[in-house]
Amino acid sequence: xxxxxxxxxxxxxxxxxxxxxxxxxxxxxxxxxxxxxxxxxxxxxxxxxxxxxxxxxxxxxxxxxxxxxxxxxxxxxxxxxxxxxxxxxxxxxxxxxxxxxxxxxxxxxxxxxxxxxxxxxxxxxxxxxxxxxxxxxxxxxxxxxxxxxxxxxxxxxxxxxxxxxxxxxxxxxxxxxxxxxxxxxxxxxxxxxxxxxxxxxxxxxxxxxxxxxxxxxxxxxxxxxxxxxxxxxxxxxxxxxxxxxxxxxxxxxxxxxxxxxxxxxxxxxxxxxxxxx
Numbered sequence: 001x002x003x004x005x006x007x008x009x010x011x012x013x014x015x016x017x018x019x020x021x022x023x024x025x026x027x028x029x030x031x032x033x034x035x036x037x038x039x040x041x042x043x044x045x046x047x048x049x050x051x052x053x054x055x056x057x058x059x060x061x062x063x064x065x066x067x068x069x070x071x072x073x074x075x076x077x078x079x080x081x082x083x084x085x086x087x088x089x090x091x092x093x094x095x096x097x098x099x100x101x102x103x104x105x106x107x108x109x110x111x112x113x114x115x116x117x118x119x120x121x122x123x124x125x126x127x128x129x130x131x132x133x134x135x136x137x138x139x140x141x142x143x144x145x146x147x148x149x150x151x152x153x154x155x156x157x158x159x160x161x162x163x164x165x166x167x168x169x170x171x172x173x174x175x176x177x178x179x180x181x182x183x184x185x186x187x188x189x190x191x192x193x194x195x196x197x198x199x200x201x202x203x204x205x206x207x208x209x210x211x212x213x214x215x216x217x218x219x220x221x222x223x224x225x226x227x228x229x230x231x232x233x234x235x236x237x238x239x240x241x242x243x244x245x246x247x248x249x250x251x252x253x254x255x256x257x258x259x260x261x262x263x264x265x266x267x268x269x270x271x272x273x274x275x276x277x
Contacts, residue, residue: 220233
């Protein structure tokens, strides 16, 4: 009975709004891991979190299972895992962006006569979190909260071009496996896809010419935060022929100006400053 009470006391600090003690304890380890950019050993993490190494190890096992942390098989050192990266990017991407992007999204829809979608990188991938549909009788639709494929959507390609490979590789593998069972064909498609990402980084815009939705053209540009990191994206969608889908075309230029204004609100560095240097 005493052991049960001890476990209960460790897990829960009290009723109502007091919260769960175990979660708060585990967070101490994550905070300790965030204090150093390099991988850390168990003893160092436990010491920083003011926790016994055996207890720290139990929490780390759970974090490993969820993908919050990773353990180097050779050194045994711990670092943040893909889930932590996804959560971090999603937090940056959604930081006030929906609130102050609403006006810009509506203005872009009216100026170009297209559907406009604001995207962020969520736990499950590229996600549309704000959509303003065109007033046209023929509407290019995108569902709120929908997860966009990396291989075929303009939004997905934009994020794929700017996220670490270890984040996007598992998603790309899954999408390629759905397309073909041929290892040779998958390898060829993978090479072509990564080559296209180089073009996106160069042009600053990604395209989908009916590859995601037949007959629908889409352009996507990044919204950057104060570090210059891609925190969100704006995508315009319309039936083929409504706008020029070329990266140097007038629609792309309007889209770039819109994302530049939102990036400035996020505190992004002025690209002209870099050129001046």
